[in-house]
Amino acid sequence: KNEVEQSPQNLTAQEGEFITINCSYSVGISALHWLQQHPGGGIVSLFMLSSGKKKHGRLIATINIQEKHSSLHITASHPRDSAVYICAARPWNAGGTSYGKLTFGQGTILTVHP
Amino acid sequence: NAGVMQNPRHLVRRRGQEARLRCSPMKGHSHVYWYRQLPEEGLKFMVYLQKENIIDESGMPKERFSAEFPKEGPSILRIQQVVRGDSAAYFCASSPRDRETQYFGPGTRLLVL
Numbered sequence: 001k002n003e004v005e006q007s008p009q010n011l012t013a014q015e016g017e018f019i020t021i022n023c024s025y026s027v028g029i030s031a032l033h034w035l036q037q038h039p040g041g042g043i044v045s046l047f048m049l050s051s052g053k054k055k056h057g058r059l060i061a062t063i064n065i066q067e068k069h070s071s072l073h074i075t076a077s078h079p080r081d082s083a084v085y086i087c088a089a090r091p092w093n094a095g096g097t098s099y100g101k102l103t104f105g106q107g108t109i110l111t112v113h114p
Numbered sequence: 115n116a117g118v119m120q121n122p123r124h125l126v127r128r129r130g131q132e133a134r135l136r137c138s139p140m141k142g143h144s145h146v147y148w149y150r151q152l153p154e155e156g157l158k159f160m161v162y163l164q165k166e167n168i169i170d171e172s173g174m175p176k177e178r179f180s181a182e183f184p185k186e187g188p189s190i191l192r193i194q195q196v197v198r199g200d201s202a203a204y205f206c207a208s209s210p211r212d213r214e215t216q217y218f219g220p221g222t223r224l225l226v227l
Contacts, residue, residue: 101159102149104158
């Protein structure tokens with residue numbers, strides 16, 4: 001079982017729909033990242049969060065540390081949001097510290113139709 | 115401020131040759147991370163470097179792979195005697211300090227014939 005699991009693996013939506021992508025992790029983490037990988041392959045960092053909620057434009061990310069769960073929401077989805085969305089956890093290491101090494105989920109392929 | 119730069123963007127090698135992948139972090143960033151994305155698979159951590167130091171190489175294959183980040187110049191990921199299974203996209207990311215947002219380069223697509 002992967003340390004970071006995403007659902008769904010594939011998501012198809014109509015333009016304007018509200019979208020939720022879920023991420024669960026099984027290890028203790030110091031932060032969780034949400035990334036976007038474009039069809040051309042480039043990767044953009046969307047959020048880094050360790051508690052609560054962050055918002056940027058139509059994107060909202062939340063995290064519940066106790067439940068080891070994070071969600072990425074997209075409001076008023078648009079075809080240009082079509083991409084692979086990846087959550088990545090920054091785990092604590094054996095020494096109780098944490099550094100930038102990331103453990104990735106498998107990604108959610110989002111397709112938004114006009 | 116230029117983003118993270120990687121070159122080459124595409125690299126074709128025959129089995130047994132060496133591959134050298136370069137990563138120039140964003141200006142002011144002294145932390146570099148290398149990740150590999152095999153075909154139809156997710157990203158996997160390979161190595162984390164600071165200037166002149168390897169901090170964590172737990173994701174590097176034991177043989178043929180090495181990485182460096184010298185005082186001057188780009189970070190280099192070196193793969194000796196490449197095999198077909200090395201075909202993948204190799205991404206580097208940089209951050210100004212540890213535990214901060216990582217900025218990704220465009221990746222190098224390595225194809226081993």
